[in-house]
Amino acid sequence: MNGLQKRRKExxxxxxGVAVAVFIATVVSVCVGKYSIxxxxxxxxxxxxDEVSVMSRKVFFTLRLPRTFMAILAGAGLGLAGSVYQxxxxxxxxxxxxxxxxxxxxxxxxxxxxxxSSSGMIGxxxxxxVGGFLAVLGxxxxxxxxxxxxxxxxxxxxxxxxxxSKAFIMGLKYFAxxxxxxxxxxxxEMGTLGNTTASKVMAIFPMFFVGFAGLLLLxxxxxxxxxxxxxxxxxxxxxxxxxxxxxxxSTLLVASVISITGLISFAGLxxxxxxxLALKRNNSLTMCLSGLMGALVVLAxxxxxxxxxSTELPISILTTVxxxxxxxxFLCERGKERVI
Amino acid sequence: MKKLxxxxxxxxxxxxxxxxxxxxxxxxxxxxxxxxxxxxxxxKEPEIPATEYPLTINDQIGNEVTIKEKPEKIVxxxxxxxxxxxxxxxxxxxxxxxxxxxxxxxxxxxxSDIMDSLGNVGSAKAFDLEACLAAEPDLVILPKKAQDYAxxxxxxxxxxxxxxxxxxxxxxxxxxxxxxxxxSNKEAKALTDKYDEILTKLxxxxxxxxxxxxxxxxxxxxxxxxxxxxxNMYQASLISTAGGKNAxxxxxxxxxxxxxxxxxxxxxxxxxxxPTNNMANGQPDxxxxxxxxxxxLADVTAVKEGHVYNMPAGYEAWDSPVxxxxxxxxxxxxxxxxxxxxxxxxADEAAEFYKTFYHFDMDKSTITG
Numbered sequence: 001m002n003g004l005q006k007r008r009k010e011x012x013x014x015x016x017g018v019a020v021a022v023f024i025a026t027v028v029s030v031c032v033g034k035y036s037i038x039x040x041x042x043x044x045x046x047x048x049x050d051e052v053s054v055m056s057r058k059v060f061f062t063l064r065l066p067r068t069f070m071a072i073l074a075g076a077g078l079g080l081a082g083s084v085y086q087x088x089x090x091x092x093x094x095x096x097x098x099x100x101x102x103x104x105x106x107x108x109x110x111x112x113x114x115x116x117s118s119s120g121m122i123g124x125x126x127x128x129x130v131g132g133f134l135a136v137l138g139x140x141x142x143x144x145x146x147x148x149x150x151x152x153x154x155x156x157x158x159x160x161x162x163x164x165s166k167a168f169i170m171g172l173k174y175f176a177x178x179x180x181x182x183x184x185x186x187x188x189e190m191g192t193l194g195n196t197t198a199s200k201v202m203a204i205f206p207m208f209f210v211g212f213a214g215l216l217l218l219x220x221x222x223x224x225x226x227x228x229x230x231x232x233x234x235x236x237x238x239x240x241x242x243x244x245x246x247x248x249x250s251t252l253l254v255a256s257v258i259s260i261t262g263l264i265s266f267a268g269l270x271x272x273x274x275x276x277l278a279l280k281r282n283n284s285l286t287m288c289l290s291g292l293m294g295a296l297v298v299l300a301x302x303x304x305x306x307x308x309x310s311t312e313l314p315i316s317i318l319t320t321v322x323x324x325x326x327x328x329x330f331l332c333e334r335g336k337e338r339v340i
Numbered sequence: 341m342k343k344l345x346x347x348x349x350x351x352x353x354x355x356x357x358x359x360x361x362x363x364x365x366x367x368x369x370x371x372x373x374x375x376x377x378x379x380x381x382x383x384k385e386p387e388i389p390a391t392e393y394p395l396t397i398n399d400q401i402g403n404e405v406t407i408k409e410k411p412e413k414i415v416x417x418x419x420x421x422x423x424x425x426x427x428x429x430x431x432x433x434x435x436x437x438x439x440x441x442x443x444x445x446x447x448x449x450x451x452s453d454i455m456d457s458l459g460n461v462g463s464a465k466a467f468d469l470e471a472c473l474a475a476e477p478d479l480v481i482l483p484k485k486a487q488d489y490a491x492x493x494x495x496x497x498x499x500x501x502x503x504x505x506x507x508x509x510x511x512x513x514x515x516x517x518x519x520x521x522x523x524s525n526k527e528a529k530a531l532t533d534k535y536d537e538i539l540t541k542l543x544x545x546x547x548x549x550x551x552x553x554x555x556x557x558x559x560x561x562x563x564x565x566x567x568x569x570x571x572n573m574y575q576a577s578l579i580s581t582a583g584g585k586n587a588x589x590x591x592x593x594x595x596x597x598x599x600x601x602x603x604x605x606x607x608x609x610x611x612x613x614x615p616t617n618n619m620a621n622g623q624p625d626x627x628x629x630x631x632x633x634x635x636x637l638a639d640v641t642a643v644k645e646g647h648v649y650n651m652p653a654g655y656e657a658w659d660s661p662v663x664x665x666x667x668x669x670x671x672x673x674x675x676x677x678x679x680x681x682x683x684x685x686x687a688d689e690a691a692e693f694y695k696t697f698y699h700f701d702m703d704k705s706t707i708t709g
Contacts, residue, residue, distance in 0.1 A: 034471035058496050059473055121488035177595030178567075180485060187465045194466055197492050311439050311462040311471075 011285065014278050018292045022072070025299035029068040032303055035059045066198040070260060071302045072295045073201070073208055074193070075267055077257045079294020081250040082268030083275065083287040084215055088225040088246065089151050095269035096254040099158040099247065102265045103165035104135020105258050106189060110172045113184045121195060124188065125204075125259040132255035135161050136247060149229060149240065154247075190314030191262035193302050204256040211253030212291075218246055219284035226282070264315050267294050267301075270323035277330035297323050391523040399501040400514060401484055407499045410523050411479030415472050417461050418483040419444060420505050420662050424518050425481075426450045427663045427697040428527040436461045436475040445654050446664075450698040469493070479521060507574055508535075511661040531663065531697060538666050538689075539581075545673060545680050546583035555676055557584040558609035558642065559659070562617045563625050565634075566604075567596045575615070575659050582672035583680075584611065601636040611676060612642040614650045615659035624650065649675055652707050655694070667693060671707075683708050 031039060037060060041052045045060050078096065085094035096102050108131015112123045142157035143149075169185075176182040215222070221242050224232050232239050258265065271294035275286045278293075301318035396406045415436045416422040422437045423446055431451050436459030441447045447455055459475040462468035464485040469492060472480060480500040482490045493500040501521060505511040512532050519528025557579045561567030569575035569586065570593035576586040587607040591597050612631065617624045628648040637643050651658055651671060658668030667690050674686040687704040694702045 034468055035474040055473060055476070055496075059470060062492070062496055063469055063473075174598075178561075179595065181595075183465060184485070192466060194462075194468065195488060195492075197495075199495075310460050312466055312468055314466075 011279060015289060015292070018278075018289065018296060022292055022296050022299065025296055025303065026068055026072065029071060029299055029303050030060075030064050032306055033059075033064055034306070035063075037064070062198050063196075066201045067193050067196045067302070068299070070193055070196040070201050071299045073205075074257045074261050074264060075271070075293075075295035075298030076291040077208060077212060077253045077294070078265060078268035078298070079271035079275075080212065080215055080287055080291040081254045082265075082270075082294070083272035083290035084222055084246065084250050085268075086272045086276075087222055087282060087287070088243070089155060090226060091151075091155065092273065093269075094155075096250075096258075096265045097158075097162065097269075099139050099154055099251075100135035100161035100165065101132040101251055101254050102258070102263055103162035103169075104138070105129070105132035105255055106263060107131045107165040107168050107172075108134070109188050109262075110169050110185050113181050113188070114172050114176055121200075125200070128188075129255045129259040131165075132258065133251055135165060136251040138164075140244065140247070151229070187314070188262045189316075191258075191264035191316045192305070192312065192314055193261055194305075194312045196260060200260050204260055207252050207256040211249045211251075211256065214249040215246065215253065215287075218242070218249070219287060222246060222287065223283050261315070264298065264319055266316060266323065267297050267319045270319070270327055271297055274323070274326050274330055277327075277334055280334075297326070388525045388529055391520055391525060393523075395521065397501075397517070397520060400504040400510065400517065401487060401502045403490070403494075403502060405494075405499055405501050405521075407479065407521055409478065411477075411499070411521065413475065413477045414479045414481065414522065415459070415461055415475050415477040416481045417467055417472070417486055417489075418464055418481065418503065420511075420660075421481040421483070421503050421514065421518065423656065424515055424663050425522075427531055428515070428519060428522065428524040430518075430522055430524060433522070435459060435477060436472060439463055444656075446656050446698070449655075449694070449700040449702075473498070481518065505661045508577070508661060508665070511663070511665065515663065534693070534696070535666050538670065542581055542669055542673060546581075546677070549583045549677065549680070554583055554585050555610035555647075556587050556607065557611045557613060557672075557676065558587040558604065558607060560612065560614045560631070561596045562615055565612070565614070565626065565631050566600070567598050570594065570597050574661055578659060578665075578668055578672060581669045582676055584672065584676045604637060604640060608640055609642045610645070610647060612640070612648040613659075613672070613675070614648070616651045616653050616655075616657045624653070654706055655690075655702070663697070664693065 030042060031037075035056075037056045041056055042060065044052045045057055082095050085096070085098055086092060089098065091098070105128040108127040108129065109124045111131070112127025138161045139154060139157040142160060143153050146153055146157075173182055173185060176185065221237065224235060224237060225243065225246070229239060254265070254268070272286065272290040275289040275293050276282050279286050279289055297319055298315070300322050301315050304318045304322070305313045305315050391410070393410055394406055394408045396404060399405055412433055413435045414425060414430060414433050416425055416434060417438050419438055422434070425431070425434055426446065431454060434454065439460050439462050441455060441458065459471055460468070461472045461475070464483045467482065467486045467489040469489060472493070473496070477498060480490070480493050480498055482500060482502055484502055484504040487502050490500040490502050501517065503514045503517065505514045512535060515528050515531055519525045559569040559575045559579065568588040568591070570588045570591035571586070572594040573588070573596070576589060579586040587609045588597070590607070591599070614624050614626070614628055614631065628650050631637065632643050632646070632648050642648055651668065656662045656664045658665055658671060670681070670686050670689055673681045674683045687707040690707060691702040691704050694700055
């Protein structure tokens with residue numbers, strides 16, 4: 001067996017392993033919750049049987065299934081977008097935070113919490129979505145103003161926009177009512193899937209789908225962008241246009257996710273690293289694996305969020321708890337190979 | 341023979357019919373007598389009508405809610421509505437409440453027997469929809485902060501009302517609303533009548549106090565004494581009702597605001613009040629002694645004269661619009677004007693309040709020391 005075949009087998013093995021794990025986590029996720037629905041009931045509900053109580057059916061279709069679906073969407077979206085950022089910015093620290101989406105979304109949510117408190121979660125979701133988008137447009141505008149075309153300029157512009165967002169958020173937090181508004185802002189930053197319902201998932205799905213499918217279709221261009229600006233130009237790529245489209249698609253993806261879940265962008269930082277270490281390369285395959293890995297991390301985190309305490313825990317605590325050991329494991333594995 | 345039989349049969353039937361009619365007439369007479377009796381009774385005591393179901397009612401954010409039957413399984417996701425349910429005698433109909441009830445002393449006193457069996461539906465920010473549904477409620481009460489969850493529950497055909505007790509008037513409105521939807525109108529009226537009685541008493545007590553005799557009161561925040569209640573906060577109205585002037589009236593806002601030492605020195609309050617913490621069994625994060633030991637505040641009149649007080653801990657946050665919040669106004673009056681209303685009188689009043697509405701005996705020495 002030659003090296004190439006061995007590597008292909010390894011890649012298929014890794015993909016299969018993660019896919020099976022995602023499937024198992026999905027099954028566990030639909031079975032876990034405070035409202036007890038037995039596995040037999042779930043099978044009966046899925047089979048269209050009328051024997052299950054109306055309430056169990058409602059809980060399953062309005063809360064349990066959308067929540068599981070949202071966990072998969074959130075993880076896959078953040079994982080894919082994170083991987084795209086790490087590839088095109090050639091920066092292992094790149095995540096949705098890097099070009100200001102997270103900061104902008106956070107500011108948008110904070111503004112919504114303070115100013116339109118009566119609109120509730122829908123207002124916050126819209127605020128964060130618009131905030132995230134405006135932040136990325138701000139980054140692009142800054143890049144245009146500086147007339148610098150390098151990716152480093154995007155990163156710097158992202159830092160600037162993030163800093164501005166943070167300053168405004170601090171201002172809003174200072175003047176916010178500590179018991180209601182401030183608490184709501186802090187809680188939003190921790191992220192949760194606890195308030196996911198079918199209607200919310202349906203509302204963001206079209207935008208998510210456009211972002212996700214668009215990035216997958218542009219995987220070759222994303223790979224080319226990792227080579228460097230000069231190489232891309234030499235290959236005849238319309239660099240600025242392609243980069244803008246990719247950034248807008250990824251923004252659509254990330255903003256639609258965090259408008260529902262709150263800030264859980266850590267999954268977007270860690271999933272690409274784990275995938276790269278597992279596949280030992282950084283290309284479009286890594287992007288896909290990163291999406292799967294993200295879904296696994298968020299699903300597992302959400303299952304734990306529901307299980308380990310009498311009330312639900314914020315998911316960001318658990319994405320870290322699950323993601324970090326996985327990352328350390330793969331780092332150690334790579335370390336061993338180098339020693340050998 | 342046949343004829344005889346026919347005649348006998350006709351006679352028998354007629355007798356039965358007459359007897360039957362007679363008894364009906366008697367029954368009718370009995371019923372009308374009973375109605376008369378009830379009517380006479382009603383005339384003597386104007387009865388509060390029972391709620392008729394199905395009931396369609398607007399909640400405190402204006403949502404129209406229809407409740408088909410008298411709710412027997414109530415979930416309350418907010419400590420103020422839960423405390424109201426206890427005060428309205430709905431303890432045995434509560435199936436699940438907000439988290440961390442062990443940190444709220446009122447449960448220990450008024451609902452110790454059901455504490456273990458009550459479900460936990462999380463907080464207003466992180467309401468646990470599945471835990472709520474697992475309790476199979478036929479009525480859910482949620483605060484405005486959780487209105488989004490209320491929308492989801494309504495979509496799932498669980499009757500859900502949203503309450504918003506941010507001021508005394510809104511508290512009264514909430515009590516009446518909960519009374520209506522749970523068919524506890526009588527209990528709700530008794531509680532709100534008690535408020536009116538206390539408020540009348542308070543205005544009588546404080547009307548004779550001259551403006552210049554009203555002390556300046558600085559109300560600290562629960563987590564730090566460098567935060568205070570500004571002009572439009574509930575706590576500001578508490579102070580003015582009790583015959584004091586809120587030091588924070590110079591500040592705009594309707595929630596706790598940060599202040600510096602300089603601002604407190606400028607306000608130079610005659611009294612400093614440390615409110616009860618909502619959680620942690622009512623214990624605030626700092627004591628009156630700690631505040632008085634702060635050298636930066638040594639020149640404030642309240643500190644110099646030793647007028648720094650903790651609101652009594654161990655019951656409920658009397659500085660906020662909870663059902664027993666009215667006691668906070670009385671306590672404040674007893675603290676600021678012991679000559680018109682003594683602490684002993686207040687302790688009696690508080691004990692009576694809890695005995696009447698929460699059915700437990702309060703240890704008066706926790707108030708009088």
